[in-house]
Amino acid sequence: MNKQENIKAIEISKTLKGRSLWVDARRRLFLNKAAVISLFTLIIISIVSVFGPFFLQYNFSDTDWGSIYQPPSFETGHYLGTDGNGRDLLVRILHGGRLSLSIGLIATFVSVFIGVLYGTIAGFFGGKLDIFMMRIVEILYAMPYLIFVIILMVVFGRNIYFLFIAIGAVEWLTMARIVRGQTISLKEKEFIETSKALGQSNTLIIVKHIIPNLAGPIIVYITLMVPSVIILESFLSFLGLGVQEPLTSWGVLISEGSREMETAWWLLIFPGSFMVITLASLNFIGDGLRDAIDPKEY
Amino acid sequence: MKDKSEEILSVDNLKLYYPESAGLFKSSNTIKAVDDVSFKLINGETLGIVGESGSGKSSICRLILSLVVKTSGKISWFGNDLDGYTKKEMKDFRKKVQIIFQDPYGSLDPRMTIGSIIKEPLDIFNGQLSKQEKEEKIFQLMNDVGLSNDLFNRYPHELSGGQCQRVGIARALINEPSVLICDEPVSALDLSIQAQILDLLNDLKSKYNLTLIFVSHDLSVIKAICDKVLVLKHGIIIENRNTDDLFNNPKDDYTKKLISSVPSPIPLAK
Ligand SMILES: Nc1ncnc2c1ncn2[C@@H]1O[C@H](COP(=O)(O)OP(=O)(O)OP(=O)(O)O)[C@@H](O)[C@H]1O
Ligand SMILES: [Mg+2]
Numbered sequence: 115m116n117k118q119e120n121i122k123a124i125e126i127s128k129t130l131k132g133r134s135l136w137v138d139a140r141r142r143l144f145l146n147k148a149a150v151i152s153l154f155t156l157i158i159i160s161i162v163s164v165f166g167p168f169f170l171q172y173n174f175s176d177t178d179w180g181s182i183y184q185p186p187s188f189e190t191g192h193y194l195g196t197d198g199n200g201r202d203l204l205v206r207i208l209h210g211g212r213l214s215l216s217i218g219l220i221a222t223f224v225s226v227f228i229g230v231l232y233g234t235i236a237g238f239f240g241g242k243l244d245i246f247m248m249r250i251v252e253i254l255y256a257m258p259y260l261i262f263v264i265i266l267m268v269v270f271g272r273n274i275y276f277l278f279i280a281i282g283a284v285e286w287l288t289m290a291r292i293v294r295g296q297t298i299s300l301k302e303k304e305f306i307e308t309s310k311a312l313g314q315s316n317t318l319i320i321v322k323h324i325i326p327n328l329a330g331p332i333i334v335y336i337t338l339m340v341p342s343v344i345i346l347e348s349f350l351s352f353l354g355l356g357v358q359e360p361l362t363s364w365g366v367l368i369s370e371g372s373r374e375m376e377t378a379w380w381l382l383i384f385p386g387s388f389m390v391i392t393l394a395s396l397n398f399i400g401d402g403l404r405d406a407i408d409p410k411e412y
Numbered sequence: 413m414k415d416k417s418e419e420i421l422s423v424d425n426l427k428l429y430y431p432e433s434a435g436l437f438k439s440s441n442t443i444k445a446v447d448d449v450s451f452k453l454i455n456g457e458t459l460g461i462v463g464e465s466g467s468g469k470s471s472i473c474r475l476i477l478s479l480v481v482k483t484s485g486k487i488s489w490f491g492n493d494l495d496g497y498t499k500k501e502m503k504d505f506r507k508k509v510q511i512i513f514q515d516p517y518g519s520l521d522p523r524m525t526i527g528s529i530i531k532e533p534l535d536i537f538n539g540q541l542s543k544q545e546k547e548e549k550i551f552q553l554m555n556d557v558g559l560s561n562d563l564f565n566r567y568p569h570e571l572s573g574g575q576c577q578r579v580g581i582a583r584a585l586i587n588e589p590s591v592l593i594c595d596e597p598v599s600a601l602d603l604s605i606q607a608q609i610l611d612l613l614n615d616l617k618s619k620y621n622l623t624l625i626f627v628s629h630d631l632s633v634i635k636a637i638c639d640k641v642l643v644l645k646h647g648i649i650i651e652n653r654n655t656d657d658l659f660n661n662p663k664d665d666y667t668k669k670l671i672s673s674v675p676s677p678i679p680l681a682k
Contacts (some may be wrong), residue, residue, distance in 0.1 A: 303518050304513040312536050315613075322521075409523060
């Protein structure tokens, strides 16, 4: 090939520029209607949860004995009704959303981060290190989960932010196992051997080849984990280990609402709807992302 | 100029044993994947390694590249024992000895574009090149191995098996190595494609002054391109001779059996 042809070829590559996995993935994600609508919905719910309470006339902790169990009504300004303490439900749902969403995302992020790191290292290096690391995971698995969280709470105090870490630190175990298994099957592939034969550093092999090829299962797992974390939080709160009154979360609102379902349906239906819409959106986003990062879906 | 009969690589009494983990009780059995193998690689020649499945062909390739840790023995590069190499010397060695594998798709990261796959060795060994210089080199290599430029931004699954194998060859040659190890590079391909790839390797061999180690379990392929052949059985070399010699006058029964089971010869434009 002569110089001129070379230059022409480079020109071609410039016009097609930026065809990398992540750029492609973003473009494909935005072509997926369900994923885009879900992303949009999730952003709206997040924004409304964060900023909505500032625009409402009621405070999430204001009790009003004159208006307990009010059904939804525009006249009173309790658009979604009130609870047994006369507190405005809408503002409580939005407040609960702040907590549920942030706990879902942060705890998931923490556990995915730890799990991916741990799993790739164990799987990639193998041998005694792998056996040792996986033994630790098995021991943690075998520990009664609740006792584990309670011990953590006792040692580090009952800080609400600590709840995030406590959940994340336990949820990473499954992630680590999944990632380890996938890494073991990946590292036998010839393209990893080629990279090793080139003297590529282990860190770069993991970052450039292993993790991008694990992105599919990781994303699927994230979309399963966010809901389970939100539900786990409500369980811990129910036991008195999570958020404390008057603070609340979706999980807490739903479990309270279900007890008063026959007298005040709105206490279950509205928080439940927020939760269901959020979880469904997460699901569609997850599906969309998984397809988007798979070049074969192109 | 290099001496034509210069010895590039020599392998002495190389062994690779795996402990056999079968059974409930710890057995003292070992799998002898490579057992006391010695040979020399002369500059410019094509050395064939042939043998049935499990005879240790791939193990020898992996040992040369230090992808597995040898049990014992010595591998020397221009007379210097690799064991004594510093990190930097090892890096130079890795630049000079490249490998291509059997599985055309498995050899390429499915999440990377063809361009970035071919670029990986440049990033490792030629980090100082500008982006444009790198691209120029990639396009030159793609041209040399017969890949059209518009494949630059494609993904491996969008290519045929033969094209994938060409990408693997381009990646192996981009840093101008002296030795190319081909571990059954055509076994997974259709016959017609096999001939094309073998022709290509032959052309590139002279263009890049390559010394080839060519692994196959198919003697017709070996006959078509190798100067010398090692016949391997259960990790042991049972014949180490010139190709013509071997085919005209096989000594070992095992070799005779391999030769008699040769299918139709590969039509090659030699
Ligand atoms: N990691 C390993 N652990 C245990 N045994 C192994 C391992 N790798 C290879 N072996 C054994 O070593 C022997 C040689 O394997 P090798 O892959 O070198 O054979 P091969 O000649 O390349 O075969 P093929 O033609 O099927 O590719 C085989 O018996 C194999 O089972
Ligand atoms: Mg093999």
